[in-house]
Amino acid sequence: MIAALELTANHYLVLAAVLFTIGAVGLLIRRNVLVMFMCVELMLNAANLTFVTFARELDDVGGQAIVFFTLVVAAAEVAVGLAIIVAIFRRRRGATADDVHLLKG
């Protein structure tokens, strides 16, 4: 009976939109820099899922190629972002991300 339900592109697209929203809200409500950064990864993934779904729907290979770039960008961002985090935490050891005055002013 579950199999009788038809899986359409909209299922994926709505799921991706929900994941994107969760990531965006998470980034805004969390204070821990590492977790905020994970939320960005969630958002990028939601965008990737959207691209792949559209690629399938439009029968266009372009959408899949784009995801490839997103993955590279995400990897580079992670490398640099974590390096900044390590540099800052090394200087104020024992501090939580709360001490980094993110989003002030």
Added chain:
Amino acid sequence: MEFGIFVVFAALALAGSLTVVLGHNPVHCALGLVLALVSVAVFFLQQDAQLLAAVQVIVYAGAVVVLFLFVIMLLGVDREETLHEPIRYQRPAALALGAIVLAEVLFLAGRTWATGTPSARGPLEEDAGYNNIETVARTLFTDFLWPFEITAALLVIAVVGGVVLARRSGQPAELVDEGDAATGESGTNAGSSPSERAPAGGPALSRMAPPAASERDTEAAS
């Protein structure tokens, strides 16, 4: 069957992403992220993106999240975060924003999303017996050649940036601000005792020649 798989992994993806957002321990958040990423990889598989599914698992779950966990462990921040909110209206505002976005999505849900021209850059499955990897690779090296080349610059940047930031230096005598003083905030510069900051044998940069860092640093760079 396909729908059943979708439902199961959609639930897992949602559970994973909610863990990222709501988890109090960063390690749990990272594990939630893995769950969400692997679920998305399953959706990739369902939609004829075998290459991307594999890359997703290898790069994200294999490298990115491990890097996250590594940093969490390295910094010893795997403890609970205070839920004190420094900006008063930010949390309700964020939730309201999320609700608006979600409402719009649901408004769009029943409609056609993909309205574009099909196969603008060539069909997903070509007749000549290419598999998914070959199809994507061909597109990358033809239509997407230019962004592909630019990503090379991105990798160089990541290496240079990572090395230059993570290299140890900066002895206490060299620090020129207390951080908070410069931003006009009063706060505690917790635990920044010199003994912790000065690494064993950590080099101070030479006064006259900035690029002449110590041997150890340059080894890290090369």
Added chain:
Amino acid sequence: MIAQADPQELVTPTVDWLAIGPEIALAGAAIFIVLLRSIVRRGPWVYRASLFLAIGGVVAAGVLLGRQWNIVRDDGAIDTIAGMVRIDGFGVFLGAIVVAATLLTVLLASAYVERERLEGPEYLALVLMSATGMVAMTTANDLIVVFVALEVLSIPLYVLAAFDRRRLASQEAGIKYFVLGAFSSAILLYGIALVYGATGTTSITGIADFLAANTLLEQGVLLAGFALVLVGLGFKIAAVPFHMWTPDVYQGAPTPVTAFMSSATKVAGFAALLRVFEVAFPTYREDWRPVIAALAVLSLVVGSVAAVVQTDVKRMLAYSSIAHAGYILVGFAAASVGNRDAAARGQEAALFYLLVYAFMTIGAFAVVTVVARRRHDARHDLDDYRGLAVREPILAGLLAFFLLAQAGVPLTGGFVAKLQVFAAAVEARQYALAIVGVLAAVVAAFFYIRLVVVMFASEPEPAEGEEAVPRAAVEPGTGFVLATCAAITLVIGILPGTFLHFARDATFLL
């Protein structure tokens, strides 16, 4: 896309090497610097050689851009590499501003890096890489190129903002810029995904063709898509309400980096914004113009008013840069009206403003770089500028000139630029925007002139316990930057004709 005679053979697209020459020159110089640094390792001459390479790369990029300009003017735009790159007057003009700003930043940094004991070669390599991304952005004809170029320009800036490891403020600036930058690029990417779904392509001209040929019955996805693209790019140009990172990041980052961010990054951001919206979505003009106008008004008001209460000079200049983004957005809003003449006028005004703004702001930050030497670039209180005119008359005079230019005093480039923007807004019948712009300029004049007054009118306080401030010997590189910025700002103010002509040639609406 490409005919495939033999299925085994990969037909790669033709590459016009001149078209991507500037990027190759910049990235090539950066890679040589990295190689030099990692192979030779030590010795003070490594930095000298890197500096030489960097200047060489930037100058080569400039020469190639000049060559492109001539070709484009004679033969029209060039599309190359499978249509991903579009060399037109618009791209070359903005690319030239980026390259000029990069050259000035490199020269400004030449002394700063030694003074503050930063790692020079890496610094230069990252600036060049960022400039590569910016130039790629100005000629991008595909949303994916916009996205990747945006990352190539942003990621080095995150590192550069956090570059001064002796200052926690710098590292905080880096992390703040990083988190919000990554957030904005994720939003941009999702917007691109939605636009891709709605139009089936990411090519900017392809989207324009699609939208011209088809009428979408369900526009929700497309509208949501370009709203998100607007938000993503809004972060980069620091338009209100996406500006919250700007004051802290501008304040915390090393001052030459701030100069680079406020000039070149803004140029690249506007390049993408103008191209995406004017070329890809002109059919939806009526939908997005009010949003652009709202962003313009908010940026003008918030930027000007918030700058008044700042006591830190860098923070004040940060808010002033937000207000300047507002003026450019006024030009952009004028460029998006139906009337083609008025629209071309608006675009010309926006381009011209970007040109003038880049030099005014780099000049101002160059003076701040010199003045901040005794505080190791850590603090830039207004009090530090008290009596600067007595201690350093030339420096104070230059800063006053740049500030008055930013305020829009006649005989400076800033005046002509503001006049152009207001005239364009009036011609496009955007009277409200013109009025808000004038009012914001009046408010802004207050804080610019306040700093000038502080420098000139107040006597220097007898410093107790503080060593006598040595006269700052301005290094040759910094001196060149100051002289160039002042000369260009002045020349544009007195003889704007040539520059306006260039800006007119660079619009793509004519």
